[in-house]
Amino acid sequence: MAERGHRALGIDVTPAAVTRTVRRGGTALCRSVFEPLPGERRWDTALLIDGNIGIGGDPAALLGRTADLLAPGGRLVAEAAPVEVDERCEVRLDDGRGTLGTPFPWARAGRRALLRHAEAAGWRTVGSWTVAGRHFAELVPGRRRTAAAARTAPGDAP
The missing domain is CATH 3.40.50.150 (Vaccinia Virus protein VP39)
Structure with a gap:
């Protein structure tokens, strides 16, 4: 998504998944979707x-x-x-x-x-x-x- 110019944020509770996303140039946070997140609404x-x-x-x-x-x-x-x-x-x-x-x-x-x-x-x-x-x-x-x-x-x- 980010490669196509879209603002994107990945959310995952698994550190390895977040690391893979970041290594590929994405933005990701290691937390639950049920926790407070940036950009809500x-x-x-x-x-x-x-x-x-x-x-x-x-x-x-x-x-x-x-x-x-x-x-x-x-x-x-x-x-x-x-x-x-x-x-x-x-x-x-x-x-x-x-x-x-x-x-x-x-x-x-x-x-x-x-x-x-x-x-x-x-x-x-x-x-x-x-x-x-x-x-x-x-x-x-x-x-x-x-x-x-x-x-x-x-x-x-x-």
Whole structure:
């Protein structure tokens, strides 16, 4: 994105992912999307691709938080799982050398589930497409959730 002249910021809780982004010339922060972020309410576009709809194990909470990051008129491009699924689970990362990380909540949402979660979180679908078997939706905020609900991280009480 930055190579094409777009202001871009990557957010990841994994230091290695942030390091890779920075080495490639991108800007990235090592933190949760549920923490305070620079430019809140000023971003034109947010991307939740490559399975990132699963962050926090609660797609509706993530979608609510994402709405808080966008400027008026902003949009979200979200990728659905390649199969029709709507599941929540705990996962552990395997470093490939036999060491498992700490379990953390994750979710997967196929196309229909993604659109259901988006509608429930106050988003409106303005486009959808498939490229090379990958399903995407373009979403814009519709009705706004309350500020408290939008800021609640998965597992927190509103």
